[in-house]
Amino acid sequence: MVRQGHRRRRVRALLSLETGGPETLQLVDTPDPVPGPGEVRIKVAGCAINYPDQLIIRDLYQFKPSRPFAPGGEVSGTIETLGEGVEGWKVGDRVAAITIFGGLQEKLCVAAERLLPVPEGIDLAQAAAMPISHMTALYALRDRGETRPGDTVLVLGAAGGVGLAAVELAKLLGARVIAAVSSEDKATAARAAGADDCMIYPHGPFDKDGAKALARRFKDACGPSGAQVIVDNVGGEYAEAALRAIGWEGRFLVVGFPAGIPAIPLNLTLLKSCDIRGVFLGACVDREPAKGAALAAELFAWWAAGRISPQISATYPLEQAGDAIAALSTRAVIGKLLVTMHG
Ligand SMILES: NC(=O)c1ccc[n+]([C@@H]2O[C@H](COP(=O)([O-])OP(=O)(O)OC[C@H]3O[C@@H](n4cnc5c(N)ncnc54)[C@H](OP(=O)(O)O)[C@@H]3O)[C@@H](O)[C@H]2O)c1
Secondary structure, three states, rough: OOOOOOOOOOEEEEEEOOOOOHHEEEEEEEEOOOOOOOOOEEEEEEEOOOHHHHHHHHOOOOOOOOOOOOOOOOOEEEEEEEEOOOOOOOOOEEEEEEEOHHHHHHHHEEHHOEEEEOOOOEEEEEHHOOOOHHHHHHHHHHHHHHOOOOOOEEEEEEOOHHHHHHHHHHHHOOEEEEEEOOOOHHHHHHHHHHOOEEEEEOOOOOOOOHHHHHHHEEEEEEEOOOOEEEEEOOHHHHHHHHHEEEEEEEEEEEOOOOOOOOOOOOOOHHHHHHHHOOHHHHHHHHHHHHHHHHHHHHHHHHHHHOOOOOOOOEEEHHHHHHHHHHOOOOOOOEEEEEEOOOO
């Protein structure tokens, strides 16, 4: 991702030099990266922190970049230099990109096909907080979940990055939204994002009676017809309990597993004639870049029109970005954490 350039200018980067947690990251000066054919160099304004950042530095994520690398999977900034053969972009354009890694450095080279234009009127650094969470939530709800107006949508981990995005987008799609979270503070955040109802679930682990009680809580929250769509950002023991609250021919969307990868008894799908559907935004965007670009354009337009607003609960300078990555493991963060590069 970082190319060794011939220029003498150097930029700061927070690098993973060895496998380990955020405490192993080191702030170093690296050569100004030089864009290869088809790439542009971005002067990074913001890099949002996501759950996979703490996995990728521990070699626990599906992508394992060779070291040294900077974590940071989504960025925003301005184009500074065009590589050979790049068309349709110019120096100074405001852009965002999902990069998987590489975002925690002041300058970064990105394939031009990954660029997403950021409209005027949106704060450029804050634009980094939109792509992963909101594109995932919209792809999940609309493409995979076929959410329709009037549907009941249950969102687990509803105050996390994807969770809050799913709450506000499900509302925008005309659904009745039930936010499931683990604390009163998170319920307050989910209500502010538009949730119609909230349920607060306990932290696990759950014994047999605890799991039954949890399933009962999900059923009570969704009502007698159950949820037509369930967005599961949490996994673990919460997944089966939530699936038991699904409605007839409902869609259970598998998004993430911060609480562990669940094993689901398949008889539950038969009982409700329901679907369990996977959601993998990164692979979708790789396979269909035009679809990714369309999702982003629609979301940025909604943001510019004031119809959605990604919730950034804290910002950090680059030298403290490791603290932001560590915070996401505590289960206490609400919405997104953002690292800003240039004050
Ligand atoms: N499939 C895709 O394309 C895709 C795209 C983006 C993200 N993801 C994945 O989706 C998941 C959610 O992403 P996110 O950005 O919303 O993450 P996030 O902001 O960290 O939110 C995750 C939520 O999970 C809950 N949780 C339960 N157990 C937890 C634990 N042990 N540690 C931390 N959180 C725990 C928390 O909510 P409560 O405390 O309320 O339970 C937390 O708010 C992650 O696993 C991420 O990797 C998948």
